Amino acid sequence: MTxxxxxxxxxxxxxxPVDRSWxxxxxxxxxxxxMPPRALGRLHDVSxxxxxxxxxxxxxxxxxxxxxxxxxxxIVAEGVSAYPQEVTGExxxxxxxxGAGINILAAQVDAEVVVVDMGIKPQxxxxxxxxxxxxxxxxxxxxxxxxxxxxxxxxxEAEAAVLTGFQIATELFxxxxxxxxxxxxxxxxxxxxxxxxxxxxxxxxxEMVGRGTGVDDEGLTRKKDAIRRGIETNRPDPGNGLxxxxxxxxxxxxxxxxxxxxxxxxxxxxVIDGFISTAGALLAYTLAPDVTDYLxxxxxxxxxxxxxxxxxxxxxxILDLEMRLGEGTGGALAMxxxxxxxxxxxxxxxxxxxxxxxxxx
Amino acid sequence: MTxxxxxxxxxxxxxxPVDRSWxxxxxxxxxxxxMPPRALGRLHDVSxxxxxxxxxxxxxxxxxxxxxxxxxxxIVAEGVSAYPQEVTGExxxxxxxxGAGINILAAQVDAEVVVVDMGIKPQxxxxxxxxxxxxxxxxxxxxxxxxxxxxxxxxxEAEAAVLTGFQIATELFxxxxxxxxxxxxxxxxxxxxxxxxxxxxxxxxxEMVGRGTGVDDEGLTRKKDAIRRGIETNRPDPGNGLxxxxxxxxxxxxxxxxxxxxxxxxxxxxVIDGFISTAGALLAYTLAPDVTDYLxxxxxxxxxxxxxxxxxxxxxxILDLEMRLGEGTGGALAMxxxxxxxxxxxxxxxxxxxxxxxxxx
Numbered sequence: 001m002t003x004x005x006x007x008x009x010x011x012x013x014x015x016x017p018v019d020r021s022w023x024x025x026x027x028x029x030x031x032x033x034x035m036p037p038r039a040l041g042r043l044h045d046v047s048x049x050x051x052x053x054x055x056x057x058x059x060x061x062x063x064x065x066x067x068x069x070x071x072x073x074x075i076v077a078e079g080v081s082a083y084p085q086e087v088t089g090e091x092x093x094x095x096x097x098x099g100a101g102i103n104i105l106a107a108q109v110d111a112e113v114v115v116v117d118m119g120i121k122p123q124x125x126x127x128x129x130x131x132x133x134x135x136x137x138x139x140x141x142x143x144x145x146x147x148x149x150x151x152x153x154x155x156x157e158a159e160a161a162v163l164t165g166f167q168i169a170t171e172l173f174x175x176x177x178x179x180x181x182x183x184x185x186x187x188x189x190x191x192x193x194x195x196x197x198x199x200x201x202x203x204x205x206x207e208m209v210g211r212g213t214g215v216d217d218e219g220l221t222r223k224k225d226a227i228r229r230g231i232e233t234n235r236p237d238p239g240n241g242l243x244x245x246x247x248x249x250x251x252x253x254x255x256x257x258x259x260x261x262x263x264x265x266x267x268x269x270x271v272i273d274g275f276i277s278t279a280g281a282l283l284a285y286t287l288a289p290d291v292t293d294y295l296x297x298x299x300x301x302x303x304x305x306x307x308x309x310x311x312x313x314x315x316x317x318i319l320d321l322e323m324r325l326g327e328g329t330g331g332a333l334a335m336x337x338x339x340x341x342x343x344x345x346x347x348x349x350x351x352x353x354x355x356x357x358x359x360x361x
Numbered sequence: 362m363t364x365x366x367x368x369x370x371x372x373x374x375x376x377x378p379v380d381r382s383w384x385x386x387x388x389x390x391x392x393x394x395x396m397p398p399r400a401l402g403r404l405h406d407v408s409x410x411x412x413x414x415x416x417x418x419x420x421x422x423x424x425x426x427x428x429x430x431x432x433x434x435x436i437v438a439e440g441v442s443a444y445p446q447e448v449t450g451e452x453x454x455x456x457x458x459x460g461a462g463i464n465i466l467a468a469q470v471d472a473e474v475v476v477v478d479m480g481i482k483p484q485x486x487x488x489x490x491x492x493x494x495x496x497x498x499x500x501x502x503x504x505x506x507x508x509x510x511x512x513x514x515x516x517x518e519a520e521a522a523v524l525t526g527f528q529i530a531t532e533l534f535x536x537x538x539x540x541x542x543x544x545x546x547x548x549x550x551x552x553x554x555x556x557x558x559x560x561x562x563x564x565x566x567x568e569m570v571g572r573g574t575g576v577d578d579e580g581l582t583r584k585k586d587a588i589r590r591g592i593e594t595n596r597p598d599p600g601n602g603l604x605x606x607x608x609x610x611x612x613x614x615x616x617x618x619x620x621x622x623x624x625x626x627x628x629x630x631x632v633i634d635g636f637i638s639t640a641g642a643l644l645a646y647t648l649a650p651d652v653t654d655y656l657x658x659x660x661x662x663x664x665x666x667x668x669x670x671x672x673x674x675x676x677x678x679i680l681d682l683e684m685r686l687g688e689g690t691g692g693a694l695a696m697x698x699x700x701x702x703x704x705x706x707x708x709x710x711x712x713x714x715x716x717x718x719x720x721x722x
Contacts, residue, residue: 034461035686036575040686090718091395094395324402325400336697348460348462355451
C-alpha cells in the first residue's frame with residue numbers, strides 16, 4: 001500500500017506500542033558497560049527506547065531530517081502576535097536560504113532541513129527561490145480562518161493536513177531517514193497551540209497561554225480572550241484531535257500531528273520541539289495514544305504551557321535552556337545528546353572487554 | 362615566562378575578570394539575529410560569554426580537549442567506595458584504549474582525550490600500554506594518605522598538584538586548544554570532593570555527601586563519619602583552597618583546580634563536569650574568585666551536593682540528565698550545546714540580511 005492511498009483509520013490501526021523485550025535486552029547491555037550501574041542516567045533511557053523502536057541492539061540515528069511545517073493563521077486578526085503576518089513567508093525564504101536558527105543547529109547534527117508550505121498566505125515564487133528539495137508546497141489553503149468566530153478549517157482540510165504530514169514524513173523514511181525532528185513556522189501559532197493544549201489537557205487558559213514571540217500585557221489579554229471565544233464558539237471535542245484541529249488548530253500543527261503518526265506507524269523515533277510541535281503531539285495522541293512510545297521531547301520551552309502539555313503526554317524534555325524559538329531548534333540540539341546516548345550503548349566497552357573489576361560484593 | 366617557571370602567586374595575580382564590553386557587543390549582535398529577542402535563551406548567554414573570554418565577535422571553540430585527571434585515595438581504607446581501588450588504574454588503561462564513556466562522548470564533539478596520572482597507586486607499564494600522547498604521567502605521589510587520620514598530602518604536594526594541572530593545561534592551550542574540559546578518575550574521590558565542598562561552601566554533610574558510585578546505607582554512614590573525622594582532625598581553612606587540598610583533597614582534584622586556573626589565566630573557556638571537577642573549581646575559586654568568569658558547568662550531577670556547589674559558585678549547569686559518571690562525560694555533551702550556541706552567534710542571518718520584518722511597534 002503506498003502512503004498516498006492510506007486512510008487515517010489505517011494509520012491509527014497501524015500504530016503499535018514499542019516492543020518492551022528489546023528495551024529490556026538493551027538495558028541488559030547497559031548493565032554490562034564499564035561504569036557504575038546506569039551512571040549516564042537519562043542517556044540510557046534514550047538509547048534503550050531507540051533500541052525498542054528499531055528492534056535492534058545496534059541502533060542507528062545517523063540519517064536525520066527536520067520537517068519545518070509552515071502555515072498562516074486567521075486568528076492574527078485578533079491582535080495576538082508581536083510580529084506581522086508577512087514574517088511567516090519571509091521566514092520560509094530564510095529557511096530555504098539557510099540563515100535561520102534551525103538551519104544552523106540542524107547542520108551541527110548533520111540533519112537535513114525540509115520546509116513544507118502547509119498553508120501560508122503568500123504564493124511563493126518557486127523559480128525565483130530556487131528552493132530545490134528544500135521546500136515542499138502542499139498548501140491545504142492559504143491560511144486558516146479566524147477561529148474566534150468559527151472553525152479554523154473544514155473537517156476535510158483537517159484530515160488533509162494530517163495525511164499530508166504523514167505522507168511527507170513517510171517519503172523521508174522511505175529515503176532512509178532514521179530519525180525525524182518536527183519544526184514549525186507560523187506567525188500567531190502559539191494561539192491555536194494554546195487552544196489545543198487547553199482543550200485536550202483540560203487546563204486553564206492562565207496555565208496554557210503565554211506571550212509567544214513576545215506580546216505585551218494587552219496582547220496577552222487579547223490572546224486569552226480570542227482563545228476563550230474560540231473554544232466557546234466551536235466547542236471542540238477534547239477526545240478527538242481531528243475535531244480539535246478543525247475548530248481551533250492550524251495547518252502546520254495538523255501536519256506535525258501527521259509526522260508524529262508516521263513515526264509511530266513506521267517505527268521511527270520522532271523528536272518534537274517546543275510548544276507548537278507538542279500541540280501537534282497532543283492531536284496525534286488523541287488519535288493513537290501509543291505515539292508517545294516513539295516521541296522524544298527535545299526541550300522544555302519558556303512558553304509556560306509547554307511543561308503542562310509534556311506532563312500530560314508523560315514526556316520528559318531532554319533539554320531545558322529557556323528557549324522559545326520553535327522551528328525545530330530544541331529538537332536539533334537534543335539530537336546531539338541522543339547521538340551520544342546511542343554511541344554509548346553501541347561503542348562503550350563492557351567490564352569484561354576492558355578487564356575492569358566489578359562492584360565489591 | 363614559560364609555564365614551568367611560573368609561581369602560584371603569579372598565576373593568581375594573572376587571573377582577571379572577563380571584559381564585559383565584548384559580552385555587550387556580542388549581545389548587540391544577538392539582538393539583530395532573525396528571531397524574537399533572545400529566543401534561544403541560555404545559548405545566547407553561553408556564546409556571549411565566550412565572546413567576552415576570547416575578546417572577539419567571531420569566537421571559535423572548534424579545537425577541544427579533555428584532561429582526565431586520575432588519582433588514588435588513602436581514604437578508601439575507611440570503606441567509602443563501592444568499587445575496589447584497582448579500578449582507578451584499570452580505568453586509566455580503558456581511557457587509553459578508547460573504551461570509556463568519555464572517549465565515546467568526546468569523539469562526538471571531536472575533542473581529544475588526554476589522561477593524566479596525577480597520583481594513582483600503580484606504576485603503569487608505559488611500553489606495554491603504547492599510550493603515546495594519550496597519557497601523561499606526572500605522579501605527585503602514589504595515592505594520598507587517609508585524610509580521616511591526618512592531612513591527605515603535604516603542602517608541597519598540594520602546590521605541585523595545582524601547578525602540574527596548570528602546566529599541562531597550558532601546554533594544550535599553547536598547542537591551539539580553544540576549549541578545555543576537565544574530567545576525573547579516582548576510586549573514592551567523591552569523599553574528598555564532598556569534604557572540600559562541605560568545608561568551602563560551609564554546608565552540612567547531609568547536604569553534601571552522596572553515594573558516589575553507589576555505596577549502600579552503611580557505606581554512606583562510614584563515608585560521612587570519615588569526612589567528619591577528617592575535617593575535625595585537620596581543621597582546613599575554608600578560605601584557602603591550598604590548605605583544603607592539603608588536608609582533605611586529592612591529587613587529581615588539585616590538578617583540576619590547576620586546569621581551571623590555567624583557563625582563566627590564558628583566557629580560555631573551561632567546561633567542568635560533575636562533583637569532582639566542581640570540587641576542583643571550589644579550590645580554584647578560593648585562590649582566584651574570577652575563575653568563574655571562564656567556567657561553564659556542563660551538567661548537574663545526581664550526586665546531591667553538586668547543585669549546592671554550583672549554586673555557591675554562581676554557575677548554572679547546561680544539562681541535567683541524572684548523570685553521575687564523571688570522567689568529563691557531562692562536559693563533553695555540553696560542548697555540543699556550546700558549539701551550537703557559537704554557530705548561532707556567528708552564522709545565523711540578521712533581520713536585515715534575511716529581509717524579514719521586525720516586531721510590530
